[in-house]
Amino acid sequence: MSSVSPSWLQPLATPAQRDQAYVSVQNVHKTYATRNGEVHAVQHADFDVAEGDFLSLVGPSGCGKSTLVSMVGGLENPSAGCILVGGEPVTAPRRDFGYVFQDATLLPWKSVLDNVLFPIRTQKRPVAEYRGEAERLLRATGLWDFRDKRPSELSGGMRQRVAICRGLINDPRLLMMDEPFSALDAITRDDMNLMLAQLWDQVHKTALFITHSIREAVYLSDRVLVMNARPSRIVADIRVPFARPRRPEMQEDPVFNSICSFVRETIHAGHESRSAHAG
Numbered sequence: 001m002s003s004v005s006p007s008w009l010q011p012l013a014t015p016a017q018r019d020q021a022y023v024s025v026q027n028v029h030k031t032y033a034t035r036n037g038e039v040h041a042v043q044h045a046d047f048d049v050a051e052g053d054f055l056s057l058v059g060p061s062g063c064g065k066s067t068l069v070s071m072v073g074g075l076e077n078p079s080a081g082c083i084l085v086g087g088e089p090v091t092a093p094r095r096d097f098g099y100v101f102q103d104a105t106l107l108p109w110k111s112v113l114d115n116v117l118f119p120i121r122t123q124k125r126p127v128a129e130y131r132g133e134a135e136r137l138l139r140a141t142g143l144w145d146f147r148d149k150r151p152s153e154l155s156g157g158m159r160q161r162v163a164i165c166r167g168l169i170n171d172p173r174l175l176m177m178d179e180p181f182s183a184l185d186a187i188t189r190d191d192m193n194l195m196l197a198q199l200w201d202q203v204h205k206t207a208l209f210i211t212h213s214i215r216e217a218v219y220l221s222d223r224v225l226v227m228n229a230r231p232s233r234i235v236a237d238i239r240v241p242f243a244r245p246r247r248p249e250m251q252e253d254p255v256f257n258s259i260c261s262f263v264r265e266t267i268h269a270g271h272e273s274r275s276a277h278a279g
């Protein structure tokens with residue numbers, strides 16, 4: 001790697017910008033007590049996310065990505081440190097959050113449309129008022145013609161699209177997506193990436209996205225945080241220098257490929273230094 005930092009590589013943790021942050025993760029740690037002792041899942045996570053940014057977390061398996069995003073989403077509590085979203089401490093899941101997980105977990109007896117509207121029903125909001133939004137989302141993701149189908153009649157990619165529509169139906173200010181495409185084949189995954197990039201041009205939401213695919217992270221994101229293997233830390237912060245709308249040709253650009261190489265090398269360097277420690 002060159003010793004001159006490229007312009008897309010940002011300094012780590014810039015607290016001076018904290019006032020403008022929408023999501024603020026402040027020196028967060030998470031330790032799990034297990035039968036075999038303590039597991040330090042996340043250590044010293046300290047970063048902010050501006051409103052409207054699509055931010056991806058990449059890093060080796062087990063480095064704490066899901067734990068970190070679960071804490072931001074109020075599904076887990078930090079052992080130390082604090083997380084603010086919109087200036088409010090996060091202590092539990094919130095109505096203005098949306099979630100999409102690796103497994104779409106759709107209700108098998110409900111139609112596509114009813115699955116998308118399900119959070120509205122559980123939150124006891126007036127379903128009729130959200131039908132227009134459900135239609136808009138289903139059209140934007142190419143699912144409108146399948147609105148009356150059951151999940152078992154859909155492909156894996158279609159089920160994940162339903163899960164994304166469901167995550168967006170209540171117009172969340174923050175959407176968390178934990179490896180939503182990891183169970184899909186490579187061709188479907190490419191299609192999902194194009195679909196999500198186009199959807200983001202319309203919805204402009206703040207998003208936290210976890211993926212093992214470096215190219216997917218760089219293609220979809222405004223910003224990519226690279227995490228090291230445990231004890232996990234954020235080791236690189238990249239501002240992806242491509243305007244929206246994102247075009248598939250972006251993936252042929254030398255800068256795109258330089259960023260992907262940098263992320264890969266950074267992750268591998270963490271692995272190597274850990275192996276050296278272990279030895």
Ligand SMILES: Nc1ncnc2c1ncn2[C@@H]1O[C@H](COP(=O)(O)OP(=O)(O)OP(=O)(O)O)[C@@H](O)[C@H]1O
Binds near residue numbers: 041061062067
């Ligand atoms: N509920 C839990 N109890 C005990 N340990 C846990 C728990 N949840 C996660 N861990 C541990 O915390 C560490 C971080 O897990 P986490 O799932 O956050 O990593 P990850 O980076 O998302 O992994 P992957 O990429 O494989 O999904 C792992 O060592 C994991 O075994």
